[in-house]
Amino acid sequence: MCKSVIQQEVNKEEDDEDIGTLSRIHxxxxxxCIMRSRILNPKVYQSTFxxxxxxxxxxxxxxxxxxxxxxxxxxxxxxxxxxxxxxxxVPKMSGITNGSYRKLYGTDSTxxxxxxxxxxxxxxxVMLGRGxxxxxxxxxxxxxxxxxxxxxxxxxxxxxxxxxxxPPKDERKVDYVWGDAIDILASEQPDVKIINLETSxxxxxxxxxxxxxxxxxxxxxxxxxxxxxxDCCVLSNNHVIDxxxxxxxxxxxxxxxxxxxxxGAGNDIDDARKPxxxxxxxxxxxxxxxxxxxxxSGIPVAWKAKKSQSGVNYVDVGSEAELTKIREQVNGIKKPxxxxxxxxxxGGNWGYEIKKEHKQFAHNLIDTCNIDVIHGHSSHHPKxxxxxxxxxxxxxxxxxxxxxxxxxxxxxxxxxxxLSLMYFAKFDVNSGEVKELKMxxxxxxxxxxxxxxxxDVQYLFEIMKKECGMFNLEVNRxxxxxxxxxxxx
Numbered sequence: 001m002c003k004s005v006i007q008q009e010v011n012k013e014e015d016d017e018d019i020g021t022l023s024r025i026h027x028x029x030x031x032x033c034i035m036r037s038r039i040l041n042p043k044v045y046q047s048t049f050x051x052x053x054x055x056x057x058x059x060x061x062x063x064x065x066x067x068x069x070x071x072x073x074x075x076x077x078x079x080x081x082x083x084x085x086x087x088x089x090v091p092k093m094s095g096i097t098n099g100s101y102r103k104l105y106g107t108d109s110t111x112x113x114x115x116x117x118x119x120x121x122x123x124x125x126v127m128l129g130r131g132x133x134x135x136x137x138x139x140x141x142x143x144x145x146x147x148x149x150x151x152x153x154x155x156x157x158x159x160x161x162x163x164x165x166x167p168p169k170d171e172r173k174v175d176y177v178w179g180d181a182i183d184i185l186a187s188e189q190p191d192v193k194i195i196n197l198e199t200s201x202x203x204x205x206x207x208x209x210x211x212x213x214x215x216x217x218x219x220x221x222x223x224x225x226x227x228x229x230x231d232c233c234v235l236s237n238n239h240v241i242d243x244x245x246x247x248x249x250x251x252x253x254x255x256x257x258x259x260x261x262x263x264g265a266g267n268d269i270d271d272a273r274k275p276x277x278x279x280x281x282x283x284x285x286x287x288x289x290x291x292x293x294x295x296x297s298g299i300p301v302a303w304k305a306k307k308s309q310s311g312v313n314y315v316d317v318g319s320e321a322e323l324t325k326i327r328e329q330v331n332g333i334k335k336p337x338x339x340x341x342x343x344x345x346x347g348g349n350w351g352y353e354i355k356k357e358h359k360q361f362a363h364n365l366i367d368t369c370n371i372d373v374i375h376g377h378s379s380h381h382p383k384x385x386x387x388x389x390x391x392x393x394x395x396x397x398x399x400x401x402x403x404x405x406x407x408x409x410x411x412x413x414x415x416x417x418x419l420s421l422m423y424f425a426k427f428d429v430n431s432g433e434v435k436e437l438k439m440x441x442x443x444x445x446x447x448x449x450x451x452x453x454x455x456d457v458q459y460l461f462e463i464m465k466k467e468c469g470m471f472n473l474e475v476n477r478x479x480x481x482x483x484x485x486x487x488x489x
Contacts, residue, residue, distance in 0.1 A: 117426040117435055118280050118339055120287065121190035124377040124397030124420065128224060129199035129215030129239070131155030131403030132177060135166060135447055138220035145207050145214060156447070158406025163445050175227035177401055179448035181422065182228065184440055188424050191280045192287045195400070196343065196377045197225070197233040200240055201254045204247035208300075214242035219254045226258055232276040234343040236264025236293035236312045237378070241303050248310050264291020264343065265305070265312045272305035272313040273329060275340075285337035285429045290330070290371075294346040296355075297378040317346060317361040327369040334370055339427050343375040347396065350415050352383055352467055354395050359386075366391045372432030373425070380404075380417045382439075382460070384467035387486060390433035392425055405444050418444045419456055421464075421482070437484040439464065439475075451480065 130152045133139050142152035149155070160166065167176075175182055185193070199215040201222060207214040217224075225233065233255055241248045248265060255262050266272035276289040292315045293299045305311030315322045326342075334340055342365050346358055358376075365371040366388055374393040376383075383396030398420045405418050419441065426436040441452035441460045452460065457480050464482055465475045474485040 118284050118429050119190045119426045121193040122375050122423045123195055123400040125198040125399045126195045127198045127402045128217045133217045136221045138218045140216050140218045155403040159447050162406040166446050174223045177448050178228050180451045181449040192278050193230045194232045195230055198237045198239045200243050200247040200251045202243050202247035202250040204243035206244045208242055215239045216243050222254050222258045231278050232261045232289045234264045234291040235262055236291035237345040238298040240265050245310050263289050267310045269305040269307055287339050289341045291343045296347050297345045318357050323364055330370045337429055339432050340371050341373040341375055342371045345378050347378050349380045362393045363388055381415045382421045386471040392434040434486055439482040
């Protein structure tokens with residue numbers, strides 16, 4: 001389209017409702033140019049004209065981009081003037097009916113700007129084996145091969161001794177262990193839910209030799225995971241092959257047959273490297289979850305998947321060759337509008353120190369591999385959060401569900417394996433930058449997730465304020481929720 005036609009549109013008076021110009025335009029790029037020019041006109045734009053521009057775009061897949069152009073232009077207009085209040089800019093577009101919105105997006109919505117963000121729920125280790133498995137509807141053989149404990153029911157007994165009896169078995173629903181997390185998830189309504197599933201799901205009776213601690217959950221209990229509507233189970237950890245390769249093969253089969261996406265382990269190296277791909281409702285975009293595990297977390301190198309051997313996606317975080325492979329893989333899959341999450345099992349179970357090589361690896365993933373989010377886990381307690389170049393890094397999400405509560409509670413000067421955080425993050429669908437991070441404190445008690453009490457909320461607040469402060473980030477407390485000030489970096 002020639003510049004003269006665009007200039008004519010810019011010069012139109014406010015009361016000009018002539019939409020005939022649209023019939024002379026054949027390309028969406030030209031429509032967007034006119035639309036943006038009209039919005040940025042010093043005079044208040046005519047919303048009927050703007051809506052007609054969008055509806056005139058013949059290709060439905062291009063309409064979301066048009067809406068984004070509209071939204072960004074509205075923000076520019078608001079920034080340029082103090083004489084045109086926001087309510088004169090947005091309400092005319094907010095008056096679009098759901099019927100019109102369906103023409104634009106193919107779905108109903110009451111707030112168009114929400115399409116700019118994707119919300120993701122992440123937690124660390126979900127350990128549904130051993131003591132947890134033994135309070136569920138169907139349990140594996142409780143025999144253990146640990147140095148001191150030989151029966152999984154001992155962990156149940158210790159938990160009862162610490163916090164009192166559990167509800168009767170016939171009163172424990174399939175989602176019992178999730179406890180208060182179910183209501184919290186219902187309140188937050190994240191688009192995607194990601195966990196590190198740190199157990200095998202198998203009846204295999206052959207433990208990995210000399211490992212000492214072996215987790216497994218009976219396959220009949222897979223409904224515990226689906227009851228929370230989990231979207232992705234990350235398996236690149238040091239417990240997924242606790243019961244041998246046959247145990248891993250059964251784990252993959254059970255999870256996938258139950259409709260659960262997996263990443264980080266597979267039937268061969270190609271399968272283990274595949275990301276879980278999650279389409280986000282309302283055509284916002286996709287979440288790509290890649291799973292990797294480092295030997296520093298205790299993953300045996302023998303578990304590394306090969307061309308003809310199942311296993312985990314084992315990596316060396318200090319290797320430039322690993323970064324090259326990741327970069328090539330991500331760039332071959334990621335599309336505009338995708339948010340790429342690297343879920344990595346790394347480091348020891350205790351301590352707040354962030355290893356230099358882990359920090360550098362996280363930065364390299366963001367700088368050179370097109371990764372938007374680092375979902376770190378392995379530590380049994382929450383660790384620091386960093387925002388690097390606008391991208392979110394969780395260095396250690398902590399244990400979320402475990403059977404440790406009766407083992408012995410550390411005092412408040414040490415580490416707390418019974419406390420955790422539910423991470424709710426919002427990401428800009430276009431840039432991948434984090435726009436919000438809320439952390440909800442929880443505690444394991446009676447082998448289920450509970451909202452943390454006042455004392456423990458304050459404890460976690462002080463910990464996160466200190467640890468995130470190392471990265472020049474502020475953490476604020478809003479009631480029982482911790483909120484990261486993403487603009488404080």
